[in-house]
Amino acid sequence: MATDHATPSTFTRGSGLPASLTPAWIEQLATRVAAAPDAARVTTNAPYTGIPLADLPVSTPADVEEAFGRARVAQKAWAATPLSERKKILLRFHDLVLAHKDEALDLMQAENGKTRRDASLEVIDIAITSRYYARNAAKYLSPKRRRGAMPLLTHTTERHHPKGVVTVISPWNYPLSMAASDAIAALMAGNAVVQKPDTQTALTALWSLGLMREAGLPADVWQMVVGRGSSIGGALMDNADYMMFTGSTASGRQIASDAGRRLIGASLELGGKNAMIALDDADIDKAAEGAVNACFPSAGQLCVSIERLYVAESIRDKFVAAFVARTKKLKIGAAYDYSIDVGSLTTPSQLCTVTTHVDDAVAKGATALAGGKARPDLGPLFYEPTILTDVTPDMTLYDHETFGPVVSVYSYRDVDEAIELANSSPYGLNASVWSGNGARGRAVAARVHAGTVNVNEAFAAAWGSIDAPMGGMGDSGLGRRHGADGILKYTEAQTVAHQRIQGFYPPTRVSPETWAAILTGAMKVLKAAGVR
Known part of the structure; x- marks a missing residue:
């Protein structure tokens, strides 16, 4: 038997839901789920008490397909939106999250059961993430000159294009951090996002979606679906241009296998x-x-x-x-x-x-x-x-x-x-x-x-x-959040190389043998000169 338990006086008895979580407000959040008007419903319960908390519509595979269709149309315009405009939206979102933090804290506690102290750190995390990618995305995404194959003759540029539509599957344990942080980087990179938050904590994710739209994000650029992975997981994978998953190692292995089958990238934070x-x-x-x-x-x-x-x-x-x-x-x-x-x-x-x-x-x-x-x-x-x-x-x-x-x-x-x-x-x-x-x-x-x-x-x-x-080794996953990795993973890197004056093949009046000797000598000179 366990010994030396804390005395009952150490503990505090809980109560019900906060007054802020009115049925009308919760229902308004639920309307942001991408689902048919006559969709089946699922009820979630508050961990503190076990009482019913939310009645959410359940998305079907067809709903997921439709969400991706809308997202693909919206993503083209979003990708063409200047980085400076995307930056403004993220910074407005930063301010809205901080201004409405008590709503987020009540939701996270009601859905997840965590303490207010722990919930408050999620608010701070999202503010940091929004500010960071708003103010650093240009550094990571803007075209960059790279050293060309031939000094002075090869003009080489590295470019980054958005993947397209990213699937984000987020867990219940950190319902704001995990729901919003991965979407923030993907959106700033010019992608659209179709996200499946865990049903238990979907309200918090839907709340963050509402604030992002209030900040100026076009409605179809970030959408959310609700449902079991066994029902809509296939549609989320089959339509994705990239997969971001946080969850168990067992599920991560299956997602990695499916992503490999489709030859799309995946970032997995696992156990x-x-x-x-x-x-x-x-x-x-x-x-x-x-x-x-x-x-x-x-x-x-x-x-x-x-x-x-x-x-x-x-x-x-x-x-x-x-x-x-x-x-x-x-x-x-x-x-x-x-x-x-x-x-x-x-x-x-x-x-x-x-x-x-x-x-x-x-x-x-x-x-x-x-x-x-x-x-x-x-x-x-x-x-x-x-x-x-x-x-x-x-x-x-x-x-x-x-x-x-x-x-x-x-x-x-x-x-x-x-x-x-x-x-x-x-x-x-x-x-x-x-x-x-x-x-x-x-x-x-x-x-x-x-x-x-x-x-x-x-x-x-x-x-x-x-x-x-930030990310895992071994069975803890693939890929990284945060920093340059956290946004560049949502892009396709492209090299544009413009060769000027003379290419790699010999001029008309130079024999291949002579040209090979000239190139060999040039390599020696470049090495001796310390050229990288």
Whole structure:
């Protein structure tokens, strides 16, 4: 059995939906779904309480086909819109998101069950992303001179054209960040977007769509459909010029296979079993606080959150004591304000996964130093922040992603062992290294097999460094968000080379043998002159 649970006084009982989410407002959001007027409907429930939240129309494959048809017409005009005009729209969207942030926070909490603090970071993320691509897209997309084959004789230009219509499939765990950020870059590159947000959190995505249209985006350039992947996934793939997917590794493999069949590009952010390493010179209090912030935001339903924690033997006992003490002080519950530290899981299936993983580990000998059980007294999907030790390879959560507020703590003898353990997973999305010496921390980070590694931070430092790429290695996916990669992936690169005066074949009165000798000599001269 799990031991040392937090006392009931640590927790706060939740309430219903905020007054801002009126039925009329929710219905208005639902009208933005690309679906027939007589479409079938699906009901979503609020994680905090389980009460019905939204009644959404369900798109059919025919609806998806029609959305793509409208998008292709709109995309031609959108691609011809000057970058300066696209920039203005994104900057207006930036301002609208910040001006209406309380609406977004209420929606995210109602649909996802996360805390207001965690939801607020999504608002900031979208503001940063909008500003970044609005003000940097020209640098990435404008035609660039490149070195020609023959100095002075070859005029070479690199150009970038939009892919066309991009499919974006976004998940439920970060309903604003994942819905809007991928669309922002694709739109700024001149593409149209047909998006399928997860049904559970579709309202937040539809809210962002409405603000983008208010900012000036033509209606058919960004459209949203709602439905199960098993129903409309084929139409989304078959009509796409590029696929952006965030979700499970199993689904990502299938999408990669389908994209390969169609010879279109795909960017996939998939699962993770992220590791944190606390080195022997780490500040124990800071590292323990960092571990709390690494493991439990959004109830652990975060692709870059930490599920494996490796601590140097020399500091293990002190670190674990500090980590457990901080975890037990966390306030779990439902409130539409900033009083709560850990919110609810989002779906019954996620609660089932978390419960099954923890119960399996405890039954096989793991020890729960904190948490270890669901809290139905607070709401249908609450689960306590959980710290496990004595986890062994025969336990499911040892190497399978839990995607909940659960972390396993291990110790190691030396740095080489720590890195070997961190790299033992087939996943490679995010990692965290804690050290009192920044240079040492960065050196260890460089040896970790993960697309992003944070030193003395959990994940926000790398994620928030939007000028740098973010994505996974191994089973954690393909492609990158952010930076140049995040927008150029939505383009087709084209080289235009204009050869002037003399080409590569010999002039009329020069023999091929003589011409070959002339070219060979020219190569030697260019090399000696340091020409690249």
